[in-house]
Amino acid sequence: MTDLILVVEDEPKLAALVQDYLHASGFRTEWLADGRQALERLRTGPMPAAVLLDVMLPGLDGLEVCRAVRVFSDVPILINSARVEELDRLLGLELGADDYVCKPFSPRELVARVKALLRRAQGRLAPVSLVQVGGGFGVDEAGQRVVWRDHALALTPVEFRLLRQLLQQPGRVFERGQLLDLIHEDFRDVSDRAVDSHIKNIRRKLAALPEDAARITSVYGVGYRLDLA
Template structure:
């Protein structure tokens, strides 16, 4: 665990915010709490949290809007907190850029476990640079041969995994472990879908090239 890693809690229920803060503090994290959705973006721009626990329903501005704007300039992991069961499918789809979600009511121990899992998966935000690929995880940017790539958070993690070990073959299960910190029910074909999207975006940057190669029955690798 990263000692004293700063966690931002955005929650307008005081008792719930205090409970999460206390448990995360006992686990060794530095915790800051915000109540109003309008405060989040300015605070994140002036600080460097390692993870954000973001309630869906907030005064001032809702969590979906906040998460979408965050993804325009930061890859900080976001765990959405929701009491609206009908939003779960949307959150699961990660189309808002969230890394995980938790439904109310929940155990504070579960929150700590989810935070630890995500920080283990992505222990630090850094710049990953190969000869042709450049990934700035902190600022949520990636490029191929100098051409910017418009990647989702999952796609960014996927390309980053390949870029850290060019030539290494990853099985679908290994890639799933890198992409998702929770135990959601997904099939190995989920990886195939993300691979197709990344390939398509790489092809747009450099037509006629396909650096991500598939090995039938084994997995995928990056060849530059």
């Protein structure tokens, strides 16, 4: 069965155009125009392969939908919006979006980005093969997961790459520029603040572990260091 893409967009013509391009690439689609309905659909229905999420939606805006979804799912989310300010893009990333495109966008590029998200997500279903990296942490490269003991962290693809890098050399200070290179795969126009947003999310997820297993420390004017317990 082909992958299902949930399109959450309140402009019917744009939604129809996006769906046409997705269908031409072999995807199935489902369309919703209301943010609250989309959140309820994701909470109660079968999880789609990915979500294309507009920001300006009736009922509940896309950023709030993204925030709420990340509580219970790591489904790939691509946000699209006419709000092009850096602050808006960073907020989307901070809330857990995997990618962000600004309107007007090329439908072909949108489909290409969806395919890239799905390629990275496919590994999550592969058999688990953990590489132990110390402090009780293991990295599942195929599944793009980081596991501490029997706890798997719900990481976005970008968060996975950042945490994997930090775990490879605990105690080393990584410059922001080095970490920024790990984000460029997904975002063409990024800044140091994007790194800060993702690190903030990773810190929150590490803090949710039963013990103080690891801590990411800011090194003023340089970057970040991960310390194991």
